[in-house]
Amino acid sequence: MEREIYINGAYLPESRAQVPVMDRGFLFGDAIYEVTAVVDGHLIDNDLHLARLARSLGEIGIAMPATLAEICTIQQDLVRRNAMTDGTIYLQVSRGTQERNFLPDPDMRPTFIALTQPKQLADTRAQTNGIAVDLVEDPRWLRCDIKTTQLLGQVLAKQAARQGGFDDVWLHRDGQITEGASSSAFIVTHDGRIVTRPNSPAILPGCTRRAIMDLVAQDGLRLDERGFSPQEAGTAAEAFLTSASSLVTPVVRIGAHVLGDGRPGPVTRRVQALYMQAVRRSPRILPQSAPYEAV
Numbered sequence: 213m214e215r216e217i218y219i220n221g222a223y224l225p226e227s228r229a230q231v232p233v234m235d236r237g238f239l240f241g242d243a244i245y246e247v248t249a250v251v252d253g254h255l256i257d258n259d260l261h262l263a264r265l266a267r268s269l270g271e272i273g274i275a276m277p278a279t280l281a282e283i284c285t286i287q288q289d290l291v292r293r294n295a296m297t298d299g300t301i302y303l304q305v306s307r308g309t310q311e312r313n314f315l316p317d318p319d320m321r322p323t324f325i326a327l328t329q330p331k332q333l334a335d336t337r338a339q340t341n342g343i344a345v346d347l348v349e350d351p352r353w354l355r356c357d358i359k360t361t362q363l364l365g366q367v368l369a370k371q372a373a374r375q376g377g378f379d380d381v382w383l384h385r386d387g388q389i390t391e392g393a394s395s396s397a398f399i400v401t402h403d404g405r406i407v408t409r410p411n412s413p414a415i416l417p418g419c420t421r422r423a424i425m426d427l428v429a430q431d432g433l434r435l436d437e438r439g440f441s442p443q444e445a446g447t448a449a450e451a452f453l454t455s456a457s458s459l460v461t462p463v464v465r466i467g468a469h470v471l472g473d474g475r476p477g478p479v480t481r482r483v484q485a486l487y488m489q490a491v492r493r494s495p496r497i498l499p500q501s502a503p504y505e506a507v
């Protein structure tokens with residue numbers, strides 16, 4: 213069965229879902245994206261992701277392609293049509309299609325696509341054993357708070373880290389860790405405090421990060437929003453990263469530094485447990501026949 217992809221109002225088999233060559237997303241990376249997790253049929257932190265989609269589009273002046281409620285309906289339809297119990301829903305909105313020109317026409321119609329990517333997101337080997345992250349100078353532009361599809365810096369950094377024997381990479385700028393190449397970065401100090409840097413144009417405001425900050429506060433864990441250096445990270449008691457696609461993943465080695473005994477620590481385990489409890493409380497997309505016909 214071919215995957216169905218949503219594209220500008222229609223659900224199409226993947227082989228027929230096409231975007232014009234002159235689309236500005238393709239030519240200029242002039243596009244915004246979002247990624248929401250589906251775990252065991254539950255839709256995770258989706259209100260946060262849709263709010264961030266609206267914010268990112270607003271920051272670069274692309275019109276919303278539909279209301280947030282309509283987008284949520286599309287996400288749920290796609291999950292049902294593709295019978296995806298575990299994986300991600302990817303949304304992308306580009307400014308639209310026109311003759312190649314740096315200056316966009318003011319009245320362009322955005323190109324809106326949505327697709328599902330089935331994948332096991334919970335109980336992964338990385339979440340069980342922890343991962344090793346490399347450290348590199350942050351190569352990105354200065355508006356990392358906008359979730360654009362311009363991801364070449366992250367692609368190259370991840371590729372180099374993988375070639376160097378690491379699982380992933382954390383970025384640093386001006387003596388401080390900014391974030392992971394596709395995740396928010398956290399460390400745990402030797403007195404048990406969780407540390408993550410405050411939101412700013414230097415990082416993406418992570419939705420998983422936001423959810424976790426609320427969960428740890430309710431649980432009585434202590435969390436400080438402050439910057440931390442690569443040196444502090446390398447000598448931390450524990451570390452972890454968060455994202456829609458990796459949930460809460462322990463980091464057990466940073467560059468050459470093994471943290472503690474090289475196994476995920478108790479604070480990270482607690483954060484993982486709190487997040488999985490929240491996942492199980494999240495709204496479930498029940499399998500039912502889809503209300504739209506493919507065109």
Ligand code: PDD
Nearest residue numbers: 393394395396416418419420455456457
């Ligand atoms: N990336 N920082 C960056 C640079 C990211 O790309 C991501 C997510 C995050 C975490 O955000 P959230 O918790 O809202 O997923 C932080 C997604 C998963 C991606 O690009 O596929």
